[in-house]
Amino acid sequence: MNSTRHEEFREYMADRGPALLRAATRLTRDRGEAEDLLQAALAKTYLAWDRITDRAAIDGYVRRAMVNTQISWWRRRKLEIYPTDELPDRPVDDHTRRSELHDALGRALRRLPERQRLTVMLRYYEDMSEAEIARVLGVSIGTVKSTVSRAMSKLRDDFSWGDEPPPPPAAR
Template sequence: MGSKTLFEEYVRARAAGLARVAFLLTGDAHLAEDLVQVTLIEVASRWERILAGGDPEPYVRTVLYRKHLSWWRRHRRDARPTGELPEPAVPDIAGEVTTTVAVRRALDTLAPKQRAVLVLRYFEDLTESQAATVLGVRVGTVRSQTRDALARLRRLAPELSDLAKAVDR
């Protein structure tokens, strides 16, 4: 099987999962799509070398997170904060939806690196060491970013306290 075919199979199998992670990182469906596309374009050009190293997933994940952080650094001057977040387009039809919206709003208050650390640790269920490897930082940085992010969420989103208690366990 050729490397092009293997890449196409990988994209078919992982595109939805990568899009979910990208959405959690960006908070915007369109930016998430762009982030996944840019990541896959970069990965495609190196696919044979990536496959030679074994499992491509850690490499792809690292590219995705690092692209997200570099986008934020490059475009943070363009951001114009508003006083209020717009109301979500999703109707409040159940407690799960309310929690999802609250989590999304809370994640929007975090710095990109803090947000990335929480997504890696609690959505992708990586260890501190694995998250540090993906982000190219030390384990102590992951610990401090996690601690600071969770403290900020507790302070700014007290309605998520039950969810935060589950994370602490």
């Protein structure tokens, strides 16, 4: 029983680890902290593995564990941070520019047809393979490849205009 649990968990980590690490990175905005956060959440998940009866809900369990752990770490760190007259050696990150790009990408994704948006989200946000996406959507791998290709082409068109707004869709 214990070795089966261990193998199931190892397979889950190998399969979903990269996507979960991206989610952790979005929470922490730091790769090192994201790795620590994911490791802590996976440790909690491993301890609860036998209690999770719905295997489709494991990602949600891990993400909730990451959010709860991040909140705990944030509260603890908040007590440890004191104002100082010294400036950090690292340059300050431009959160405004990153936020603008994130918003622009969100708008561009929403403009895609539903199937294209879904394939891009599954491929790049959930880190699913083309075969997995084909199985989930009930289409061929070739359909997945061409759909992702068309979606990425549209997204590139949306972002190729630099500082100028893109022309209306009819003018393209």
